[in-house]
Amino acid sequence: MQSTNSQYHQSDSQLNDELTQINLAKQNPEAFETLYNKYYEQIFRYVYQRMDDVDLARDVVSQVFLKAMNKLNSYEFRGVPFSAWLYRIAYSELNQAFRENSQTRTINIESSQLPEIELDDEAYSYSEEHKSALISALSQLSEKHLQFIEFRYFEKRSVREVSDIMNISEGNVKVSTHRALKKLQALVIKQLDL
Amino acid sequence: MKTPKVNIDRPHLSSKDIQGFKDFAALKQQLPVTSYPSLTSSWFGATFAGIAILAGIIGLQNVSPEHNETLPEQTMITDNRADETTHQNLSEASEGVIQYMEDIKPTIHEYKNADGYEFIHETGSKITIPANAFRNKEGALPEDIEFHYREFHDPISVWMSKIPMEYDSLERYFFESAGMNELRAYANGEELELDPENPIEISMVSFDDSDEMNLYALNDKTGDWTYLDHLPHENLMETIHEQNILPSHDIPDLKHIDKQIMALVNKGLTKPEIRSYNEQKHSFDLEVDLADYPSLSGFKNVIFEVVDQANFDTKVYDVEWSNAEILPSGKSGVYKLQLSKQYQTKNILVIPVLKGQDLQAALKTQEQEKKQIQSQIKKLQISKQDILDHYKKKTEQFEQENKARVVEDLEKLDQVEKRLRQQKAINYLSQQNFQTNTKAKSAKVEKAVVRTRNFFASMTGVFNFDCARRGPQNRRGGRAQDRAESDQEFLDNKFGKRKKVSLINKITGATIVPVTLFLIEKGRNLIYKFNKGEQASSFAFNPKAQNVVWCETSDGKIAVFRSEDFDRLPMQAENYELGMRVSPEPLLTKREIENFLGLNTFIASN
Structure with missing residues (x-):
């Protein structure tokens, strides 16, 4: 939880x-x-x-x-x-x-937060290799998907709060977060060539 | 966007570090001087009034900047609408189509302030004004009240009223209404204030069954809406409340029966225990007339046994007593044998005993008597219960009859009133060209489920049950070719590839460049507005809805692109050219506008 x-x-x-x-x-x-x-x-x-x-x-x-x-x-x-x-x-x-390209989008990750990303793949082990793949995958996510991962896993925001911030329904937040995770998982698998 | 940079375990910034970055003074200096209204604005802080909400009250605590003190009453909100210049009808104070107001002018009710007033509006809404609800600015209670009331249940009425139904807070929102009303009171031409302690009960008819609607109050001056509460709606014909006004009835006096029962019980208790004669014990065999001793009646050849056998002096037997008398001892079943001769008297406590056939006969007799007493007691108890049951039944019957009658009367009154309200609501709905978001919108109007939204208003003004909506639905989710943006005046490149929309006079071919485009969708009580030159106001429509778009021309006419015109719009076209029908002259009434917009055929197409 x-x-x-x-x-x-x-x-x-x-x-x-x-x-x-x-x-x-x-x-x-x-x-x-x-x-x-x-x-x-x-x-x-x-x-x-x-x-x-x-x-x-x-x-x-x-x-x-x-x-x-x-x-x-x-x-x-x-x-x-x-x-x-x-x-x-x-x-x-x-x-x-x-x-405006005046500033660079940055993903700031605390390594302790990575295991909290609920990747639905038994093959994923959070080994160093896998962590690297996950980090690389995060950088390849679309901005929209990245937002949901950041909101939910790095910033620990509730569905309700994300809903308010993004101005979308709570159901939409859940669906979008799920899709972001699926996308992330696909990218990780691709990285690891599993 | 470039590929993001990834930092792992970047050094953490403490709260103290971040607090050190704050610089409010520098921020203020960047603020344009004209961004804030004057603190001396006459309406602010002038008057406070309250809103009490029927089901749950939200407390909005306010602080007056002039006095800097917190209002004690939690249910109070600031009535920012107290400025006399703003209490005229909003639309009259607004620019634009003043003549339209004739159609949606308020109904006026004149009554005595001291009497209070109740009426059912043409829509079926019920308004109950308590006695002495209104006072003038001096706090005095005027005698004669002129109460103005009107409601808005369709987008054209709202459009004509000029009441602001959108807000732009980073993104533009439009209010979908489930019913809006306005209430004002006047005496001698002066607008009156409503006593917050004497709120008006409003049961407003609503043709919308959505649970999302919140109640808001409008600030006349600023056009801002203040959130009041979230209230449920009710079905008009299912809200009959029984009242417990039935009289209670006394149970009949049953003491006389209780007395008889107790007498019988006592009679049974006073019967002495029948004991068997023991020849080993001291006793007296006397010729006693037992007629005087009911408790011994029926006994024959009674022998009296000495109670205190141990201390009995047998010499008593040797005395020739001239008289022997059995007297009560004061203790049940025990008698006093009084033996006497001349000046000598001897009292001995004795109990009656029997022997042989006399004993058997006595036991039998006593058993019969017990049964008889028990039978009598039982009869009395049954009799008592019968009486109780009878009265209970009678009471219940009485209560039932009365309850049925009272409830029937109440129901009749309630039902008559609600039927009247329902009928009024249906009549009102049937006269509307644009049905709102009721479940029955696709069914016959006669079967419409009329709902009410109930609240207490403790200030006058405009109240609205609404929900803020973003632009037309599906405008982003539809196919790219279904998304439409207007011409350069309205263009917003926010969403990338867009179609341009240009408006032309269908007859003359002349270009129409409106200040504002209005869009309504069938079945929704809201108006989308797209303003010229506002980047966040790019025109869009839901291709899955039945739409009507219109605008006002510079010469006061109306140009419309009707629902059926949308049907013929080539969705594959590179750009949209809306051939607008332009009214030959300015339209003066709501009916004229609705007919010209084709809203009558909107319904017919159901």
Whole structure:
């Protein structure tokens, strides 16, 4: 069973407090600082997880919050938490950065996380050779598939959170994650020539 | 995208490291000055009102920036709509087709504030306003109220009302509505406020059976919607609530029967135990008239045995007593034998004993008496139970009759009202050119299942049950040739290869360049809007749906590409050229617009 990122889940009371804070920030940019402080680290880690350079990641994160402040008046609570909204901006800003080729997409893996990827193949043993094949396969995944692997296995995000961030249904998240795993598995097998 | 670089076990950044990267001051400096509304905006912080929701209340705590204090009441939300300039009908305050408002103007109800008011709207919705619900800005209770109410159940009504039904938050969302209403109250031309402690009960008819809909309240000034709650819908004709108003009945007094039973029980208990004569024990064989001793009645030749055999002085036998009398001793079955002569009296406690045939006869008699008593007790108990059963039955019958009558009356009233509401709803639905997302949309209107969405409103304004939808379904999942993008004005290269869509006047061939294109799909109560010059607003449609696209021309006419026109659209074409029918003159009414858009044939094609 996977552990998930508990930071994402908030009680009704916390959500209400946050809505209050957002309403205040809509009126007064100074009030946005509370939200900035609350979510800076989460968003930074999300961005930096996909980048190679701290300073460039900082720039992207600044753009994320700047865009959030500029578009805050358009934010309405319609069942999607504010954090998911920020992640969507971050996702968009990252894609923009990669499209412009100004920054290199990076996959940052902790080796301890690799066994958590649930490859459905008995032949796979997590030996060093197999780990290398898995890492190589990860780099060959499409951006879409890679996102789901990163969300679910490297960042331990719940299906619900991924659903909110990606703006797709939870069922779609499960299906897409499954497809990503299948694709990854096929690439690993190809690498190992099994 | 280039092949990603892979880092394994990159050094971890601590929270402290990341916190050190923050620079809110620098961020603020990059913010355009005009991004935020003025803090002195008159509507903000002026008035607070509440929304109480029928099934579950969501608490939205608000803080006034002016007073910086937290409101204590959890159910309160900010009523940002208190500015008097914004309380006119939204559409009247909006630019555009003001003349359309005649069709969707509110119904006006005049009543006495002190009396409260209840009515059934033309759609079948039921509105219950409590007494003294409205007050003016000074807090006084006006006497005469003019209550304005209207509902929106179809996309054209909503379009004509100009109520904002989309929001653009990174991506554009459109609201699919399961019913929207607007309520206002006036006295002497002044708009009134609703007392949050006196909420209005609204049972709004809904033609949508979706469970996804949330309740939102509109901020008149900003056009923002505030989430209130997620509420279930009910079937109008299945929600009959019985009321327990039946009277209770006393059980009859049965004490007299209980007394008789107790007397019989006592009678049995007072009978002395029949003991056998023992010639070894001291006793007295006396000629006693037992008539005075009911407990000894029936016994013959009773002998009285001394109770205290050990201390009995046998000298008593030697005395010639002039009188011997059996008296009660105060203890059941034990008697006092009083022997006397002149001035001498001797009391001896004795118990009756019998011997031989007398004993057998006494035992038999006593057994018969016991049976008789038991029989009598049983009869009385049966009698008591019969009475109880009788009253129970009578009570139940009474209750049943009354319950049946009361429930029948309630049901009649309820059913009559609900039938009325159902009929109104069906009549309303049958008059609509565009059926909404009810399950019966493909069946006959007469069989439509009418649902209600119920809530308490503790402020006036616009309320909507809706769900935010992204653009038309299947627009990305369909075949590439089914995806359509409009001409340069609407073009968005986000999704790669696109078709261009150009609009022309079908008759004159003149190009039409609309500010906004509107799209509706059959069976869905929402309007997709595609705005000129907005990159995130590229035109798309669901090729699997029946679609109607229209726009307003610069001279106030309407240009439409109807559902049947879509059927003839060559899906294999390189680009789409939509030959629009243009109305010969501006259209003035909802009916005219719907007919011109071909929505009447929309239904006919069911």
